[in-house]
Amino acid sequence: MPKRLVFVCSSILVLALAAACGGGDTSGLPPAPAGSAAGGAGTFDMSKATATVSGKIAFEGAVPAPAKIQMSADPFCAQSATPETSVSEEIKVSDGGLENVIVYVKAAPAGLTFATPAEPKVINQKGCHYTPHVFTMMVNQPLEVQNSDMTLHNIHVWAVTNTPVNIGQAVQGMKNNVKLDKEEIPVPIRCDVHRWMNSFTGVFSHPFHTVSGGGGSYELKLPPGTYEIVAWHEKLGMKSQMVVVADNDKKDLGFSFAAGATAD
Amino acid sequence: MxxxxxxxxxxxxxxxxxxxxxxxxxxxxxxxxxxxxxxxxxxxxxxxxxxxxxxxxxxxxxxxxxxxxxxxxxxxxxxxxxxxxxxxxxxxxxxxxxxxxxxxxxxxxxxxxxxxxxxxxxxxxxxxxxxxxxxxxxxxxxxxxxxxxxxxGLPSVTDNSAGIGLPALCGLTTAAIYLQLILGALMRHTDSGLAIPDFPLAFGRIIPPFNSPNIAIHFAHRLGATIVTGAIIWTFSRIAREFRNYRGLFRPAFAMFSLVFVQLTLGALTVLTAKSVIPTTAHVATGAIILGTSLVLTLRAFAMSGREWKPGAKRERDSAKPKPKGAAIRYMITARERAWR
Missing domain, CATH: 1.20.120 (Four Helix Bundle (Hemerythrin (Met), subunit A))
Incomplete structure (x- = not known):
C-alpha cells in the first residue's frame, strides 16, 4: 500500500513538473497540426495560386418564379418579412446566371497542407432568413451563428460525416460557435421552428472553393495542375469538368444547369 | 379523498x-x-x-x-x-x-x-x-x-370450431396490427414514406424494384396493410356470421372493419398528397385506434370463451361437453348471457 501511494504521488509530481516546464510559448499545448489556423511551416502559400479559373454558371430554360414563403406560423417573422426574405432562394437566377452554386476542386494537389482561416464564417438569422443562403468554409474554421431576430430559432446542422448539432437561440443577439472538423459537402443547416429557413455549407480540407454570386459568376485561384472542378446546386444537382492550368493561366470554365433537373 | x-x-x-x-x-x-x-x-x-x-x-x-x-x-x-x-x-x-x-x-x-x-x-x-x-x-x-x-362477467360462450378459435383469430389480428404499426413507425422514422411515390401500384408495377432499403420498408408496410386488412375482414365476417347478436364482440369488430377502410384511404392519401400533414397524422392515430379496438375485441373473445387470464379462477368454458356435429361453431348461451344481451 505505501509503495502504491509513493508511486501515485511521484507520478503526479512528474506530470506537474512536465506541465510546468514544457512548451515555452505554446504553454504545453500540442503542436499545431498541419492545416491549422496557426499555419506555419509546411502549409501552402496561397500567393502561389496564380492560375485563375472563372466562369459563369448558366441557367437553361424558363426561370421559375420564386416561391412565396408562408411565414404566418410566427407573427414576428410575418411582420419582419421583406420582399427579399419572403421568397425562396432555392433557384436564384440573375442575368441568366445561377447563384448559390458551390464550385470547388474535388481533390487538392497531393502533399499540400493548408492553413485554416482564423476568422469565423458568420451565418446570421435575420427576418427569419439565413444570410448567406449558401457558403463554404474550411475544416475546423469557426462557424459563428447569430440570432438577430426577436424570436426563437434553433440551428440544426444536419451533418452526416461531422457530428450533427442542434442549438437553441431563444434571445436576440445570441451567438454560438459551431465547429465542423471533417470534410463534408454539402451540410444542410435548418431551423426546425421555421421550416422555410434553410442554408447549405460545404466544408473543405483545402481553400479552393467558392460560391457563385450575381450573374452566376465565380472565380477560383489555383496552383498549377490538373483539377476536377465540381459545381453543386441544392436543387439542380452536381456537374464536373476537368481543367489543366499553368502558372498565371486564366481559364474560362462555364457550367450550365437546366430547369427541372433535380439534385442527386 | x-x-x-x-x-x-x-x-x-x-x-x-x-x-x-x-x-x-x-x-x-x-x-x-x-x-x-x-x-x-x-x-x-x-x-x-x-x-x-x-x-x-x-x-x-x-x-x-x-x-x-x-x-x-x-x-x-x-x-x-x-x-x-x-x-x-x-x-x-x-x-x-x-x-x-x-x-x-x-x-x-x-x-x-x-x-x-x-x-x-x-x-x-x-x-x-x-x-x-x-x-x-x-x-x-x-x-x-x-x-x-x-x-x-361477460357471457360465456363455447367455441366448437374445428378451425382456428375466435380468441386465437382475434389475437392474431391484434398481433398483425401491432406489427404493422411497428413497420409504420420504421417507415416514418427512416423517411421511407414516399420511397414508393405512386399508389396503388409501386413504380407502375405490382412488385417494385428493391433499389434501396427504404423501398423495401415501404413495400413491407403495404404488404402488411394487405395482411391486416385480410385478417380484419376474416375476423369481422366470422363474428358477423356467428356472433352478430353479441354486441360486445360485434361492435368492436364492426368498428375495426369500418376503420380499416378509412385507414387504407388515409394511407393512400399520405402517398398521393406527398405526406400532407393531416392525412399522414390521421393515418397514425387511426392505426392506434384500430389496435385498441382489436385489443378490446381480443380480450372479450378470450373472456367470453372462458379463457380470461385470471390466476386461480375456474374456467367457465365447459370443455367436457361433446362438440355438436355438423356445425362449425355453437355457443352455449347461459342465463346470465341472455340478461347481458
Whole structure:
C-alpha cells in the first residue's frame, strides 16, 4: 500500500513538473497540426495560386418564379418579412446566371497542407432568413451563428460525416460557435421552428472553393495542375469538368444547369 | 379523498381509465403531428424548452412543446390512475397492470427526451413510437378490465370450431396490427414514406424494384396493410356470421372493419398528397385506434370463451361437453348471457 501511494504521488509530481516546464510559448499545448489556423511551416502559400479559373454558371430554360414563403406560423417573422426574405432562394437566377452554386476542386494537389482561416464564417438569422443562403468554409474554421431576430430559432446542422448539432437561440443577439472538423459537402443547416429557413455549407480540407454570386459568376485561384472542378446546386444537382492550368493561366470554365433537373 | 369515496367510485375509476385512453389516443395524434411537421427538433433541449417551462408557441415549437404538454398531462393522468387502481382494485393482476402502465409512461417520457437530445436516432424514435402503442394498449386494457361489464362477467360462450378459435383469430389480428404499426413507425422514422411515390401500384408495377432499403420498408408496410386488412375482414365476417347478436364482440369488430377502410384511404392519401400533414397524422392515430379496438375485441373473445387470464379462477368454458356435429361453431348461451344481451 505505501509503495502504491509513493508511486501515485511521484507520478503526479512528474506530470506537474512536465506541465510546468514544457512548451515555452505554446504553454504545453500540442503542436499545431498541419492545416491549422496557426499555419506555419509546411502549409501552402496561397500567393502561389496564380492560375485563375472563372466562369459563369448558366441557367437553361424558363426561370421559375420564386416561391412565396408562408411565414404566418410566427407573427414576428410575418411582420419582419421583406420582399427579399419572403421568397425562396432555392433557384436564384440573375442575368441568366445561377447563384448559390458551390464550385470547388474535388481533390487538392497531393502533399499540400493548408492553413485554416482564423476568422469565423458568420451565418446570421435575420427576418427569419439565413444570410448567406449558401457558403463554404474550411475544416475546423469557426462557424459563428447569430440570432438577430426577436424570436426563437434553433440551428440544426444536419451533418452526416461531422457530428450533427442542434442549438437553441431563444434571445436576440445570441451567438454560438459551431465547429465542423471533417470534410463534408454539402451540410444542410435548418431551423426546425421555421421550416422555410434553410442554408447549405460545404466544408473543405483545402481553400479552393467558392460560391457563385450575381450573374452566376465565380472565380477560383489555383496552383498549377490538373483539377476536377465540381459545381453543386441544392436543387439542380452536381456537374464536373476537368481543367489543366499553368502558372498565371486564366481559364474560362462555364457550367450550365437546366430547369427541372433535380439534385442527386 | 376518503377510501369510501374511492371504493364507491369504481365506475369512476373505469371512466377515468376511459378518459386516460382517449387522452392517450389524442397524444398519439399530437405525436404524429410532430413527425408529420418535422418539428421534433424545433426544441433542442429537454426536459425544459429553450430553458423555459413554456416557450412562445411559434412555428414548430407549437407542435413539439404542445406534444410535451399533452404528454405531461397523460403522465399525470397515469399517475392518478395507478394510485387509484392500487388503492381500490381487488384484483392483484389489474393493480400490476396499472403499475406497468406507470412504468411505460415514465419510460416513454425518458425516450422522448433521449430522442431530442440524440437528434432523432432511428432506434430510439422507433422505440418511442412502439412504446406509445403499447402504453395505449395498457390503458385501454385497464379501461376494459375496470368496466362494469367485465367485472360483472361477460357471457360465456363455447367455441366448437374445428378451425382456428375466435380468441386465437382475434389475437392474431391484434398481433398483425401491432406489427404493422411497428413497420409504420420504421417507415416514418427512416423517411421511407414516399420511397414508393405512386399508389396503388409501386413504380407502375405490382412488385417494385428493391433499389434501396427504404423501398423495401415501404413495400413491407403495404404488404402488411394487405395482411391486416385480410385478417380484419376474416375476423369481422366470422363474428358477423356467428356472433352478430353479441354486441360486445360485434361492435368492436364492426368498428375495426369500418376503420380499416378509412385507414387504407388515409394511407393512400399520405402517398398521393406527398405526406400532407393531416392525412399522414390521421393515418397514425387511426392505426392506434384500430389496435385498441382489436385489443378490446381480443380480450372479450378470450373472456367470453372462458379463457380470461385470471390466476386461480375456474374456467367457465365447459370443455367436457361433446362438440355438436355438423356445425362449425355453437355457443352455449347461459342465463346470465341472455340478461347481458
Amino acid at each position: 376518503s377510501r369510501h369515496f374511492l371504493e364507491g367510485g369504481s365506475i369512476g375509476l373505469h371512466r377515468f381509465a376511459l378518459f386516460t385512453s382517449f387522452c392517450t389516443a389524442f397524444l398519439i395524434f399530437v405525436g404524429g403531428l410532430v413527425t408529420s411537421t418535422e418539428s421534433g427538433l424545433s426544441v433542442p433541449d429537454w426536459p425544459l424548452s429553450y430553458g423555459m417551462f413554456f416557450p412562445p408557441m411559434v412555428g414548430g415549437i407549437f407542435y413539439e412543446h404542445g406534444h410535451r404538454m399533452v404528454a405531461t398531462f397523460v403522465g399525470l393522468l397515469t399517475v392518478i390512475l395507478t394510485v387509484w387502481t392500487c388503492m381500490t382494485e381487488k384484483r392483484a393482476w389489474v393493480r400490476w397492470l396499472s403499475v406497468a402502465a406507470f412504468i411505460a409512461v415514465v419510460t416513454q417520457g425518458i425516450l422522448g427526451g433521449l430522442t431530442v437530445i440524440y437528434l432523432l436516432p432511428t432506434a430510439i424514435s422507433m422505440t418511442h413510437a412502439c412504446l406509445a402503442q403499447t402504453f395505449f394498449c395498457l390503458v385501454v386494457s385497464l379501461a376494459l378490465f375496470t368496466s362494469p361489464g367485465w367485472k360483472n
